[in-house]
Amino acid sequence: MTAAPKRLEGRTVLVVEDNAEIAFELASILEEAGAAVVGPVASVQSAYDQMGDRAIETALLDVTLRNNETAFPLADALAAQRIPFVFISGQSSALMPPRYRDRAFLNKPYKSEEVIEVVLASLQAGTSPD
Numbered sequence: 001m002t003a004a005p006k007r008l009e010g011r012t013v014l015v016v017e018d019n020a021e022i023a024f025e026l027a028s029i030l031e032e033a034g035a036a037v038v039g040p041v042a043s044v045q046s047a048y049d050q051m052g053d054r055a056i057e058t059a060l061l062d063v064t065l066r067n068n069e070t071a072f073p074l075a076d077a078l079a080a081q082r083i084p085f086v087f088i089s090g091q092s093s094a095l096m097p098p099r100y101r102d103r104a105f106l107n108k109p110y111k112s113e114e115v116i117e118v119v120l121a122s123l124q125a126g127t128s129p130d
Contacts, residue, residue, distance in 0.1 A: 006034030007116055011123060014059035015040035016047045016074065017088065018066045022108070026060060026088075029112045030119065042066060044074045056083055058122045060106070060115075063089040063096070075100065084126030086118050 013035045017023035023040035030037050038054045041047050043065055059078055061071035071087070078085045087093075087100065090108040104125075106118050 007120060009034035010036075011119075012036045012038060012055060012057045013119060014038040014047060014050065014054075014056045016042070016044070016059065016065070016071055017062040018042040019062070022062075026115060029115045032112075033116050033119075035119070044069060044071065047074050048077070058083065058119060058126060059085040060119070061085050061087050063087050063091065072097070072100070075103070082126070084122040086122050 008030060011034070013030050015023060015026050015030070015037055017026060017040050020042075023042070027037045027040050038050050038056060039047070041050055047059075056078075059074075061075060063071055065071060075085055075087070084104075086104040086106055087096070088106045088108060088110075093101070093105040093107070096103075096105070104118055104122050106114060
């Protein structure tokens with residue numbers, strides 16, 4: 001098997017996922033594609049803590065986290081900073097609140113290539129001329 005091209009080389013991706021197995025799988029997929037992964041973290045507060053020290057270019061956000069927490073406050077903060085993000089969930093995107101229905105969404109389970117493609121698309125969508 002040949003090594004995949006490092007399509008995310010030099011890009012920084014925040015991973016917010018409360019399931020450890022899925023979190024480390026996502027981190028592994030992204031790192032193999034060349035990304036610098038921030039996290040993974042399992043809560044909104046942990047994500048804020050990580051973002052204080054790192055410049056985030058895009059994020060993968062599990063919609064439903066532990067203790068009835070959702071990633072929506074973090075999504076709002078990222079949107080306010082014009083940082084693109086992708087929601088990840090095992091639930092239907094139709095269940096998303098209306099303000100998020102136009103956001104990128106990745107269904108669980110997913111394939112590695114789908115993760116890379118959705119991250120690349122979010123980075124391209126978030127690119128704007130200076």
